[in-house]
Amino acid sequence: DTGVSQNPRHKITKRGQNVTFRCDPISEHNRLYWYRQTLGQGPEFLTYFQNEAQLEKSRLLSDRFSAERPKGSFSTLEIQRTEQGDSAMYLCASSPGQLYNEQFFGPGTRLTVL
Amino acid sequence: AQRVTQPEKLLSVFKGAPVELKCNYSYSGSPELFWYVQYSRQRLQLLLRHISRESIKGFTADLNKGETSFHLKKPFAQEEDSAMYYCALYQAGTALIFGKGTTLSVSS
Numbered sequence: 074d075t076g077v078s079q080n081p082r083h084k085i086t087k088r089g090q091n092v093t094f095r096c097d098p099i100s101e102h103n104r105l106y107w108y109r110q111t112l113g114q115g116p117e118f119l120t121y122f123q124n125e126a127q128l129e130k131s132r133l134l135s136d137r138f139s140a141e142r143p144k145g146s147f148s149t150l151e152i153q154r155t156e157q158g159d160s161a162m163y164l165c166a167s168s169p170g171q172l173y174n175e176q177f178f179g180p181g182t183r184l185t186v187l
Numbered sequence: 188a189q190r191v192t193q194p195e196k197l198l199s200v201f202k203g204a205p206v207e208l209k210c211n212y213s214y215s216g217s218p219e220l221f222w223y224v225q226y227s228r229q230r231l232q233l234l235l236r237h238i239s240r241e242s243i244k245g246f247t248a249d250l251n252k253g254e255t256s257f258h259l260k261k262p263f264a265q266e267e268d269s270a271m272y273y274c275a276l277y278q279a280g281t282a283l284i285f286g287k288g289t290t291l292s293v294s295s
């Protein structure tokens with residue numbers, strides 16, 4: 074499968090625990106995005122990488138959230154001291170970043186914080 | 188502020204009826220707009236981009252800068268069109284801004 078992949082697909086954790094999600098973009102896509110989606114809403118932008126550089130962070134990304142893309146390939150999103158309000162679907166997308174700006178999405182990681 | 192509005196949460200039509208899913212946007216620059224679709228238990232996937240003016244699965248969308256709209260249309264709905272549809276605006280230098288989505292339900 075050459076699409077965007079995300080792991081794990083589901084994560085259940087207790088409040089206060091740390092969680093980490095992984096995203097593998099489409100090969101050679103130099104842009105990678107993280108979004109969060111809650112019930113009844115469209116995806117909301119969290120952060121964006123161009124290669125390994127994190128270029129933009131939304132105000133939704135509190136200091137408990139951190140994202141990395143160490144070698145410009147896969148990315149991780151870590152949430153520290155999870156809260157019940159963090160429960161959501163976390164989506165990753167990648168884009169070639171050339172002529173068109175469409176993004177290709179992964180299946181998402183559903184986080185449930187108890 | 189940049190914004191995408193999809194006024195209908197749910198649109199129910201009968202098979203063979205025309206469909207129009209509304210999308211309005213607010214953007215200070217030159218807009219780049221997309222329609223994404225999410226079928227049941229599947230990932231979000233690109234349906235249309237305004238810049239290529241294509242027709243995919245019988246759907247078309249025309250950018251109307253005067254009305255700041257990018258409505259999605261299909262002349263004859265099929266049951267397999269039932270899905271969640273999102274309109275999205277590319278904000279230059281950052282990311283996509285999505286509307287809240289419209290659920291299209293096509294019944295026979």
